[in-house]
Amino acid sequence: MPTLPPPPDSSFASDNAAGVVPEVMEALAAANEGPALAYGDDPWTRAADAAMRDLFDVEVAVTWCWGGTGANVVALASVLQPWQAVIAPASAHIVVDEAGAPTRFTGASTLPVPAVDGKLTVEAVVPYLDWLGTEHHPQPRVLSISQTTESGTVYTVDEIAELAAFAHGHGLVVHVDGARIANAVAASG
Incomplete structure (x- = not known):
């Protein structure tokens, strides 16, 4: 049986694990007044798209999603075929x-x-590129990172740029799980 990494010393749950600031609650209450058309044909979705x-x-x-798992699945499904693979920490x-939902x-x-x-590094990813073009292995297609990571570390702009340049240089796309992206923005100043 595989050995899973130990749980982190601290919890860095997504931003939807806490209460909302009063401005968000006020906006929700305002949006709850009267009827609105479904499927994004409403003034709030149009305003969010414009933002x-x-x-x-x-x-x-x-593509607005309810929750992080759904957002990750939609994003990954838009760029993956069944014979391909996601490289992730x-x-x-x-x-x-995510209970296997992306797979x-x-x-x-x-x-x-x-x-x-x-945090992924280019050096850690390089061995998986040997699989490219080998019909007996899933083909790496996506390099996925979390910003902020599940350990609470934040990628610097330079680290993300290095990973993105490496990925794009090898025909991979980059996926960012942004469940804690507000934490990264706050930490980065």
Whole structure:
């Protein structure tokens, strides 16, 4: 039986594990007034889409999801085929905590990689690239990181840039589990 990494010393649950600030509660109460059309055809979804365009300063297509597991599955399913694989830290949420949902809904494999404090490095990923083009192995397609990691560490901009350049240089796409991204923003100043 495989040995799982030990649970972290601290809990870095996603931002939806805590109560909301009063401004969020007020916005929810305001949105609860009167009827609204479903499937994103409402003023609140349009406003949220516009906020994403403004934030990233580019036209974006947003798929709103309820919860982190659903968001990860939708994101991964959009770029994976069943013969492909996700490379992720062994302690990553998609490896340990999502009850196999990414594998179930994409058909793709997850390749857990040893990582110090939950952070992938280029050196740790390199051996999996030997699988590219080998028909007997799942084909690496996605490099997945968590920002902030499940251990509470934060990737620097330079670390993410290095991983992204490496991944893109080898035909991989980068997925970021952003359940704790607000913590990373706060920690980064």
